[in-house]
Amino acid sequence: MNNTVKxxxxxxxxxxxxxxxxxxxxxxxxxxTQSHESIRKAVETYVLGxxxxxxxxxxxxxxRLDRRLKLRAxxxxxxxxxxxxxxxxxxxTVGIRCSDGKDWMLYLPVTITLMREVVxxxxxxxxxxxxxxxxxxxxxRNIAQLNSGYFKDRALVVGKQLRRTMHMGDVVTPSRxxxxxxxxxxxxxxxxxxxxxxxxxxxxxALSDGVTGERIKVLNxxxxxxxxxxxxxxxxxxxxx
Numbered sequence: 001m002n003n004t005v006k007x008x009x010x011x012x013x014x015x016x017x018x019x020x021x022x023x024x025x026x027x028x029x030x031x032x033t034q035s036h037e038s039i040r041k042a043v044e045t046y047v048l049g050x051x052x053x054x055x056x057x058x059x060x061x062x063x064r065l066d067r068r069l070k071l072r073a074x075x076x077x078x079x080x081x082x083x084x085x086x087x088x089x090x091x092x093t094v095g096i097r098c099s100d101g102k103d104w105m106l107y108l109p110v111t112i113t114l115m116r117e118v119v120x121x122x123x124x125x126x127x128x129x130x131x132x133x134x135x136x137x138x139x140x141r142n143i144a145q146l147n148s149g150y151f152k153d154r155a156l157v158v159g160k161q162l163r164r165t166m167h168m169g170d171v172v173t174p175s176r177x178x179x180x181x182x183x184x185x186x187x188x189x190x191x192x193x194x195x196x197x198x199x200x201x202x203x204x205x206a207l208s209d210g211v212t213g214e215r216i217k218v219l220n221x222x223x224x225x226x227x228x229x230x231x232x233x234x235x236x237x238x239x240x241x
Contacts, residue, residue, distance in 0.1 A: 032073035034098070036065045039078065043094045043108050046080035056116035056143065062094075063109040071106075074098035083107055090144035115140045118150040119157055121166040129162050130180060141171060148173040159212070181209045182231050183216065191218060191229060192238045204229075204237070 040062045047060045076099060083093040090112050097105035117138045125135055136154045143150060150171055151157050160177040183189060183206045191204040203221045210216035210231040218229045218237055229237035 034071045034073045034078075036067075036069070039065065039071075039096055039106075040108070042078040043080050043096055043110060047092070047094060047110055047112065050082070051112070051114070054114055056114045058115075059113045061111040061113070065106075065108070071104050072098075072102060074100055074104075076100040089147070090142060112144045113142050114144045116143045116152070117141075118143065118146070118152060119154050119172045121168055121170045121172065123168050125162055125166040127162055127165045131157055131160055131162065131177075133158050136172065139169070146171060146173070148175055179211050182212045182214075182234050183210045183237065185209050187235070189218060189229075189235055189237050191220060191227065192232070192236065193241050194238070195241055206237070210237075 043062045044060050047062075048058070051058060051060075079097050079099060081095045081097075083095050092110045092112065093107050094110050095105060095107050097103065118141050119136050120139045120141070122135055122137045125131070129135070133154055136157055138154070141150070150173060157172055157177065159180065161180050163176055163178050166172070166176065185206055185208050187206045189204050189206050191202040193200040193202065204218045204227075205221060207217040207219055207226065212231050212233060214231050215228055216231060216237070218227050218239075219225070220227055227239050229239045232238050
């Protein structure tokens with residue numbers, strides 16, 4: 001006979017009706033019962049373990065069980081598992097089950113809070129603005145709720161251009177930014193070549209777009225030779241000989 005009692009619930013449903021379902025559909029039993037605290041602790045321990053080593057202040061809040069719920073004490077350690085949750089989500093559903101032959105299983109809602117300093121707008125920033133260090137500050141946010149991403153270092157954002165207006169305190173996300181091309185294909189550039197202590201300058205043309213620090217193809221107009229160069233700034237690239 002299959003004694004497994006399965007109770008399913010989503011975060012959008014009224015999870016507190018689970019105990020009534022268990023009491024209604026479970027066969028009568030006697031003996032010790034599983035403490036609610038042990039169930040919640042097993043769920044909390046599992047979630048913390050799944051989060052691994054995190055850089056930030058992590059807390060896990062497990063939903064409470066209805067006090068009327070009575071489940072037979074499991075003779076084996078309880079097993080917990082995530083139930084079809086998005087990878088990055090502050091709210092999850094965790095299943096907890098007993099698999100000792102007289103099985104039972106239920107689901108609990110869990111709220112995850114992971115506070116970490118991220119890059120946010122220091123004030124009103126208009127669309128197409130090229131960001132400077134003064135446009136940005138660091139503030140703590142719950143990154144478990146930041147499904148669109150975030151930045152942990154202002155240096156990663158400086159020099160990029162806004163796709164749309166940002167307000168004070170808005171989290172800077174990758175989708176809000178676009179990279180300004182320092183050099184565009186067809187631009188005339190000065191090619192610097194360092195040979196020992198001697199620096200040689202040549203006229204050239206960019207054969208592709210590039211941002212500062214990126215390697216692009218350029219044409220040495222004097223020799224008609226194609227070279228690979230690093231973009232230094234607008235109009236200036238450097239080759240290594």
